[in-house]
Amino acid sequence: MAENGLASRLYNGEAGLNIVGRRKLWFGVAGVLVLIAILSFSIRGFSLGIEFAGGNSFQVPASVGTLDDAEREVNSALAAENTGVTVATTQKVGGPGGDSYELRTPQLTAEQATAVKAQIAEDLGISADQISSNQVSEAWGSQVTERAVLGLVIFIALVMVYLILRFEWRMAVAAVASLITNLILTAGIYSLVGFEVTPSTIIGFLTILGFALYDVVVVFDKVQENTRGITANNNQTYGEASNLAVNQSLMRSLNTSVVALLPVGGLLFIGAGLLGAGTLKDLGLVLFVGMAVAFLTSILVATPLLALLKNYDPRIQAHNKRVLTRRGAVGRGEVTGRGAAASPVAQADATDEPVDQDAAALAGAAPKVGARPAGKRSTSARGGRPGGGGNRPGGAKRR
Numbered sequence: 001m002a003e004n005g006l007a008s009r010l011y012n013g014e015a016g017l018n019i020v021g022r023r024k025l026w027f028g029v030a031g032v033l034v035l036i037a038i039l040s041f042s043i044r045g046f047s048l049g050i051e052f053a054g055g056n057s058f059q060v061p062a063s064v065g066t067l068d069d070a071e072r073e074v075n076s077a078l079a080a081e082n083t084g085v086t087v088a089t090t091q092k093v094g095g096p097g098g099d100s101y102e103l104r105t106p107q108l109t110a111e112q113a114t115a116v117k118a119q120i121a122e123d124l125g126i127s128a129d130q131i132s133s134n135q136v137s138e139a140w141g142s143q144v145t146e147r148a149v150l151g152l153v154i155f156i157a158l159v160m161v162y163l164i165l166r167f168e169w170r171m172a173v174a175a176v177a178s179l180i181t182n183l184i185l186t187a188g189i190y191s192l193v194g195f196e197v198t199p200s201t202i203i204g205f206l207t208i209l210g211f212a213l214y215d216v217v218v219v220f221d222k223v224q225e226n227t228r229g230i231t232a233n234n235n236q237t238y239g240e241a242s243n244l245a246v247n248q249s250l251m252r253s254l255n256t257s258v259v260a261l262l263p264v265g266g267l268l269f270i271g272a273g274l275l276g277a278g279t280l281k282d283l284g285l286v287l288f289v290g291m292a293v294a295f296l297t298s299i300l301v302a303t304p305l306l307a308l309l310k311n312y313d314p315r316i317q318a319h320n321k322r323v324l325t326r327r328g329a330v331g332r333g334e335v336t337g338r339g340a341a342a343s344p345v346a347q348a349d350a351t352d353e354p355v356d357q358d359a360a361a362l363a364g365a366a367p368k369v370g371a372r373p374a375g376k377r378s379t380s381a382r383g384g385r386p387g388g389g390g391n392r393p394g395g396a397k398r399r
Helices: 006-011 024-041 066-081 110-124 138-166 169-193 199-227 238-274 279-312 316-329 344-351 357-363
Strands: 055-061 089-093 098-107 133-137
Touching: 024 169, 024 279, 055 066, 055 110, 066 089, 066 098, 098 199, 098 357, 110 169, 133 138, 138 169, 138 199, 169 199, 199 238, 199 279, 238 279, 238 316
Parallel strands: none
Antiparallel strands: 055 098, 055 133, 089 098
16 A cells, blocks of 8 residues: 555656646746735835845843843843834854854944943943944945846856757746746745845845756756657657656655755754854745745746747647547547547646546546557567577478
């Protein structure tokens, strides 16, 4: 019983999940999520760190107490100086002089920052020299954003060139569309939840592009293998062969994603949660969210979009019509042949209409790529030679 479980069938590429045939559903869901993300960008915006919004940071020694104690004292100093702001973020950082607490606030004037620093030192009972104060201009964050956008454009251009040379332009378009969807959805999660955007977040965004591209290339490589020379036979439509490739590479993609998420999860939950390293939280969070979204978009967006684009190719259109015509003839009994019945995946790919699953199951399933020809082998053959005693007429042996 265990051998026929879902995990076993996924591992052997025999799950038969109708992913390409249900592309309208995946595109609809992706479209709704992208729309929600864009609306969140416009309405809620992003929670920007002081590197992008501008602000001040105060570092106090960890010896003053807990992180909550330090935050309470800094807020008290800010209120005493009538700054009208409170601590925005807090984190524990390490350094040559030992651990310290970094507390960030919105923008303060130079006079306010000096007065707050002196008040913090007085409240904590330490020297003002033990407190580090820094001011960050939002112009620095703008420069980081410009460099990140430039890097993104260069990356996408190089990806397009590579995929066109390695595969074809339709695969390049599908892959880039998957990458852009991945970025929009990841950024949408940041906007909706209110995660803080820092330079580490930008670095993480650029990092997940490489992972997402790797996942797409793995699937597309299998698609190319299954569809090579597909027009030379009448057994499978392009969409059906692509769907088989997704099923065959699904377990590999899942394993790769899980293995990649485990160390990132450790970085996020242990490094940031238990050890209190805030910089690890910024980087680990975007990697964790982006890699999870990349797995879904590479499976549910990239390959179905590729199949849709390929179906506009006149050569593939003619091939799909030949396959369906032959299967229709077999169904009417006009032609006999093995493996000619349409599977639910093939019918959905060709018509985009709901399929009668029971009727399709009775009709049979299309053969898999690499299946043996349907011809019968002669029972009288031995060792691949005709029966009858040798190559001479009459089968006489040579003495």
